[in-house]
Amino acid sequence: MPFGKITQVAHYVPNNIVTNDDLSKIMDTNDEWISSRTGIKERRISFEENTSDLSVRVAEDLLRKSGVSATELDFILVATMTPDFATPSTASLVQGRIGAVNALAFDLSAACSGFVYAYTTAEKFIQSGSQKGIVIGAEVLSKVVDWSDRATAVLFGDGAGGVLIEATEEKHLHGANLQSDGLRGLSLTADQKLPKANFQANREENPFLYMVGRDIFDFATREVPKNMKATLEKSGISADEIDFYLLHQANSRIIDVMARKMKQSIEKFPMNLQKYGNTSAATVPILLSEEVEAGRIKIGSNQKLMLTGFGGGLTWGTLVLSI
Numbered sequence: 001m002p003f004g005k006i007t008q009v010a011h012y013v014p015n016n017i018v019t020n021d022d023l024s025k026i027m028d029t030n031d032e033w034i035s036s037r038t039g040i041k042e043r044r045i046s047f048e049e050n051t052s053d054l055s056v057r058v059a060e061d062l063l064r065k066s067g068v069s070a071t072e073l074d075f076i077l078v079a080t081m082t083p084d085f086a087t088p089s090t091a092s093l094v095q096g097r098i099g100a101v102n103a104l105a106f107d108l109s110a111a112c113s114g115f116v117y118a119y120t121t122a123e124k125f126i127q128s129g130s131q132k133g134i135v136i137g138a139e140v141l142s143k144v145v146d147w148s149d150r151a152t153a154v155l156f157g158d159g160a161g162g163v164l165i166e167a168t169e170e171k172h173l174h175g176a177n178l179q180s181d182g183l184r185g186l187s188l189t190a191d192q193k194l195p196k197a198n199f200q201a202n203r204e205e206n207p208f209l210y211m212v213g214r215d216i217f218d219f220a221t222r223e224v225p226k227n228m229k230a231t232l233e234k235s236g237i238s239a240d241e242i243d244f245y246l247l248h249q250a251n252s253r254i255i256d257v258m259a260r261k262m263k264q265s266i267e268k269f270p271m272n273l274q275k276y277g278n279t280s281a282a283t284v285p286i287l288l289s290e291e292v293e294a295g296r297i298k299i300g301s302n303q304k305l306m307l308t309g310f311g312g313g314l315t316w317g318t319l320v321l322s323i
């Protein structure tokens with residue numbers, strides 16, 4: 001049976017940098033609060049580019065760096081909670097713009113776990129005969145952030161990252177463990193402008209991103225390490241054997257807790273949230289791409305990675321893979 005392997009990585013973030021000090025000029029906040037509570041120092045905010053624009057940049061870069069042509073792609077999956085439209089999907093927009101005429105394309109909505117969910121889906125396509133495909137996590141969260149709510153506005157940013165996956169004979173994805181808990185879904189919502197269905201009629205209308213931060217913090221630090229450990233068990237790989245833990249970049253304090261619970265040095269948990277904030281589905285692939293660019297992670301080296309996402313849905317999930 002064929003298996004999926006990451007053969008290229010890429011990321012793209014908008015040029016416009018917004019620092020904590022910039023935010024303190026438009027809302028009642030300050031660098032000290034944001035840095036000490038979250039680790040975030042600045043984020044990228046898109047002026048004009050939408051989620052599909054960021055995704056196209058990533059897709060084009062993946063093709064350019066790999067030498068693979070767009071017509072060779074069998075699938076394009078985009079994980080996002082901020083698509084350009086309800087339909088057409090962001091993935092369809094990318095497919096059209098890059099000329100990937102042979103690729104199926106669809107979006108996947110699992111908030112900050114989106115990339116991990118989408119990668120697992122891509123692995124299934126490869127196992128059933130697809131040869132090459134692209135998985136992207138992309139967000140323009142600034143579209144849905146309530147810029148009058150300091151409790152959420154300071155946390156999020158825009159960006160995109162992705163991977164090219166190709167079929168190989170050797171297994172590279174050693175374990176995947178995806179979970180969700182819809183009963184706790186209202187802890188993190190973003191309604192955008194979709195009309196309300198009847199069953200939601202009694203719920204307060206809030207088109208913007210809304211989050212009960214403390215609940216998500218508690219959920220992440222309690223549930224996610226259990227998921228990480230269960231994935232290791234499934235994979236037959238020990239925590240010590242993992243070279244790098246690429247976790248969702250929401251809050252450095254959450255990552256510190258995870259490192260302690262996994263009994264691993266914090267050095268194994270690269271972070272870039274200080275530069276980008278929480279870019280939801282984009283955090284894990286941006287981090288992977290930056291670590292490859294920095295030479296710490298090498299494609300084809302057989303290093304063992306853990307990729308973990310958690311957030312809206314609620315959803316959470318972990319992959320253990322060799323790169």
Ligand code: ACO
Binds near residue numbers: 037113151214216
């Ligand atoms: N600047 C200054 N003060 C602030 C700010 C701000 N930006 N935001 C909140 N405060 C104040 C609050 O009003 C509160 O004041 P009070 O005590 O007088 O009421 C105080 O700071 C503490 O607020 P808390 O919300 O209790 O702060 P906490 O330490 O819990 O940190 C945070 C909040 C950073 C949001 C944290 O709970 C967190 O990281 N949660 C997890 C987020 C996460 O993991 N999300 C992932 C999923 S995202 C997705 O799926 C899209």
